[in-house]
Amino acid sequence: MAALDQIKTIVVVIMENRSFDHVLGYLSLPRYGGRTDVDGLVNLDTDPRFASEYDHQIYRPFPMADGPLLHDLPHSRREIAVQLAVSGGTPTMSGFVRAYVEASHSIVEQPPPLGYLTPDSVFMSDFLARNYLVCDHWFAPLPTDTQPNRVMAFTGSATVDDTKSRIIPHRNLVFDWLTRRGVRWRAYHCGFSFFPLFGEFDHILGGNFHSMRQLASDIASDDDDEVPQVIFVEPEYGDSPVHFGFSPNDNHPPDPIGPGEHFLRDIYTALSSSPRWAQTMLVVIHDEHGGFFDHVAPLPVKIPVPAGALYQEPFVTTGVRVPALIASPFVRGGTCYRGNLDHT
Amino acid sequence: MRTQLFVALRSVVPAVVLCVGCASIDAFSANPRTACAGDAVTVTWAAVGDVTIGSEPAVADIGPKASAGSQKFVVERDTRFTLKASRLFSCKRTEADVVVAPPGREYGGVAACSTAERAIALTVPLGERQVSSALKVSSVTNGNPRPIVLAKGNVRATIPAGGRSAAFDREPVAGTWTLRADLAAGESCDDALRAVASRLTFRVGFGCGE
Numbered sequence: 001m002a003a004l005d006q007i008k009t010i011v012v013v014i015m016e017n018r019s020f021d022h023v024l025g026y027l028s029l030p031r032y033g034g035r036t037d038v039d040g041l042v043n044l045d046t047d048p049r050f051a052s053e054y055d056h057q058i059y060r061p062f063p064m065a066d067g068p069l070l071h072d073l074p075h076s077r078r079e080i081a082v083q084l085a086v087s088g089g090t091p092t093m094s095g096f097v098r099a100y101v102e103a104s105h106s107i108v109e110q111p112p113p114l115g116y117l118t119p120d121s122v123f124m125s126d127f128l129a130r131n132y133l134v135c136d137h138w139f140a141p142l143p144t145d146t147q148p149n150r151v152m153a154f155t156g157s158a159t160v161d162d163t164k165s166r167i168i169p170h171r172n173l174v175f176d177w178l179t180r181r182g183v184r185w186r187a188y189h190c191g192f193s194f195f196p197l198f199g200e201f202d203h204i205l206g207g208n209f210h211s212m213r214q215l216a217s218d219i220a221s222d223d224d225d226e227v228p229q230v231i232f233v234e235p236e237y238g239d240s241p242v243h244f245g246f247s248p249n250d251n252h253p254p255d256p257i258g259p260g261e262h263f264l265r266d267i268y269t270a271l272s273s274s275p276r277w278a279q280t281m282l283v284v285i286h287d288e289h290g291g292f293f294d295h296v297a298p299l300p301v302k303i304p305v306p307a308g309a310l311y312q313e314p315f316v317t318t319g320v321r322v323p324a325l326i327a328s329p330f331v332r333g334g335t336c337y338r339g340n341l342d343h344t
Numbered sequence: 345m346r347t348q349l350f351v352a353l354r355s356v357v358p359a360v361v362l363c364v365g366c367a368s369i370d371a372f373s374a375n376p377r378t379a380c381a382g383d384a385v386t387v388t389w390a391a392v393g394d395v396t397i398g399s400e401p402a403v404a405d406i407g408p409k410a411s412a413g414s415q416k417f418v419v420e421r422d423t424r425f426t427l428k429a430s431r432l433f434s435c436k437r438t439e440a441d442v443v444v445a446p447p448g449r450e451y452g453g454v455a456a457c458s459t460a461e462r463a464i465a466l467t468v469p470l471g472e473r474q475v476s477s478a479l480k481v482s483s484v485t486n487g488n489p490r491p492i493v494l495a496k497g498n499v500r501a502t503i504p505a506g507g508r509s510a511a512f513d514r515e516p517v518a519g520t521w522t523l524r525a526d527l528a529a530g531e532s533c534d535d536a537l538r539a540v541a542s543r544l545t546f547r548v549g550f551g552c553g554e
Binding site for chain 2: 045046047048049051053055056057058060070071085087088090092094104105106107108109
């Protein structure tokens with residue numbers, strides 16, 4: 001029997017707004033083990049791929065302590081185009097500082113978009129990376145912000161290209177897809193779920209939406225015939241209009257990443273302490289890069305504008321790379337998968 | 345229905361608040377960004393709200409200012425200028441660093457390739473936004489993975505990959521620098537640009553004074 005057939009439950013966690021180089025790039029640095037199988041940070045002082053330019057001055061990545069930032073980082077469709085800095089049809093990935101200065105009017109020696117975190121700040125991601133699988137070419141589906149990328153993740157196409165307060169038009173919501181195929185699913189939230197933005201309240205008010213507080217007890221008490229085959233776990237979003245007893249832990253700047261790391265630890269602990277862990281796979285990704293630098297150009301992928309979309313200009317690339325980790329007893333520890341992936 | 349109403353309200357209420365009571369920052373800079381001790385740097389700002397210019401370490405004459413303006417401040421060491429704009433519903437803050445006589449800096453950017461000239465080239469004008477007129481070159485290093493021809497005014501030097509040149513020593517850093525990297529025999533522009541990640545840069549070591 002193939003390993004995939006033995007997996008009975010897939011758990012998907014989509015965090016917010018961090019790039020691969022920012023969170024996991026350190027894995028390639030000599031002082032953190034120098035993994036050559038991971039396409040991360042190398043020769044930061046000399047490698048031209050890590051040079052960002054603003055007003056003819058070159059800025060390079062620097063180690064950043066976790067903490068709140070002064071500003072959120074720019075990550076709209078227009079601002080990401082500045083970050084990609086396409087020249088001769090090729091994204092040079094050299095405009096991260098320029099986009100930040102234009103958005104914040106802040107010109108500092110160490111521009112936050114170029115900060116990279118280290119294991120003491122991302123202790124749980126580091127644990128997962130060292131003991132399970134890193135996917136180092138997992139891209140956000142679209143070079144734009146949260147809603148379009150989450151809509152891609154949950155419906156397979158994007159009818160919006162920006163993030164606003166509105167009901168998002170959509171087709172083929174993943175919950176309907178799973179239900180039609182008889183796949184048991186469940187979603188855990190920390191308070192204000194993303195899914196009300198789809199305007200379909202049957203799912204949210206139904207029995208498949210549980211509080212994150214129930215995750216560990218559900219896993220311990222579910223009968224075999226009611227164990228979900230797919231589980232979505234949502235963080236508490238920092239821009240949620242209300243917080244029902246959870247503090248933001250979604251990793252979205254300007255909030256720090258520490259609460260998100262504890263959130264991942266809680267999920268991993270609940271899953272891995274269950275006997276069912278032997279048949280479980282945990283997938284942790286980020287919806288988009290959130291304005292943090294990455295040195296790998298997005299993939300050239302023409303994505304047609306779907307019917308009913310609220311924008312006209314098609315996307316011609318994926319978004320920027322995001323941190324992606326897969327944990328399961330079926331995964332060989334400390335490995336990296338290099339194939340191109342996205343949320344769809 | 346309630347949620348749709350809530351979503352609609354969320355769209356409208358912030359817009360109203362934005363119109364009547366939120367601070368915003370439209371511009372802020374402190375130039376030159378690289379200075380010598382004793383230089384006067386020009387801080388320029390434009391904001392909506394009550395404006396306060398601050399600095400760390402403190403320099404003379406910081407404090408509340410008009411909502412838009414420009415003023416010179418003398419710096420003796422690395423200084424972070426801050427702009428705080430406050431209004432009824434929000435407070436915005438931003439920062440601009442001035443570094444005094446750092447050991448050096450890297451300049452450059454995204455370069456263009458000419459098939460006719462068989463070279464990648466870039467012009468780097470360094471003016472009063474970037475460097476003090478008192479800054480002098482103490483060394484120049486080519487960090488690119490191939491040789492470059494670096495020129496400024498009447499001075500021109502070919503510098504090997506990773507190499508250093510003294511040809512510009514004691515020249516002012518300010519001015520227009522040009523960088524050129526020739527294509528190898530049979531090399532295409534695409535391959536050459538790929539080899540340098542579309543960028544050309546050079547590192548300048550600094551000195552202040554005579």
